[in-house]
Amino acid sequence: xxxxxxxxxxxxxxxxxxxxxxxxxxxxxxxxxxxxxxxxxxxxxxxxxxxxxxxxxxxxxxxxxxxxxxxxxxxxxxxxxxxxxxxxxxxxxxxxxxxxxxxxxxxxxxxxxxxxxxxxxxxxxxxxxxxxx
Ligand SMILES: [Zn+2]
Numbered sequence: 578x579x580x581x582x583x584x585x586x587x588x589x590x591x592x593x594x595x596x597x598x599x600x601x602x603x604x605x606x607x608x609x610x611x612x613x614x615x616x617x618x619x620x621x622x623x624x625x626x627x628x629x630x631x632x633x634x635x636x637x638x639x640x641x642x643x644x645x646x647x648x649x650x651x652x653x654x655x656x657x658x659x660x661x662x663x664x665x666x667x668x669x670x671x672x673x674x675x676x677x678x679x680x681x682x683x684x685x686x687x688x689x690x691x692x693x694x695x696x697x698x699x700x701x702x703x704x705x706x707x708x709x710x
Contacts, residue, residue: 610657610706613659613704613706614657614658614659616704617658617659617703617704620685620688620689620690620704621661621702623688624663624681624684624685624688624690624702627681627684628663628665628681631680632667632668633665633666633667633672633681634665634666634667635663635664635665635666636663636664636666637661637662637663637664638661638662638663638664638700639655639660639661639662640655640658640660640661640662641655641656641658642655642656643656644656652709653709654703654704654705654706654709654710657706657709659703659704659706660701660702660703660704661701661702661703662700662701662702663678663681663700663702664700665677665678665681665700673699673700674699675693675694675697675698675699676699677699678692678694678699678700679694679699681702682694682695682699682702685702689704690702690703690704691703691704691705691710693710695710696710
């Protein structure tokens with residue numbers, strides 16, 4: 578018998594740590610985020626492969642931002658492990674415009690991602706979470 582039957586957004590309202598609970602009893606929202614993070618990693622691998630097969634090269638910009646990072650928005654999906662910024666290159670040139678990223682952005686959206694090019698952040702690729710992109 579568990580101390581709380583109704584899970585909320587915050588674990589602090591529950592008297593049990595998730596690690597002590599059987600997997601089937603873990604809060605759905607917590608599992609959803611963890612599973613979403615892994616889905617995001619897999620999607621990212623597809624984007625990288627798509628870029629490679631279309632003649633682009635990438636380097637990582639910001640991916641995960643932990644609490645030691647003092648820039649960026651506090652609610653950014655970078656802080657939830659659900660966003661990555663890619664630096665884009667082709668034929669030795671650094672492609673910095675949103676338009677340059679569009680082929681990748683359109684592909685990213687086709688596999689379920691949110692592309693920052695829709696809000697003037699062309700190199701930002703994320704997986705929407707609770708309305709954040
Ligand atoms: Zn970003």
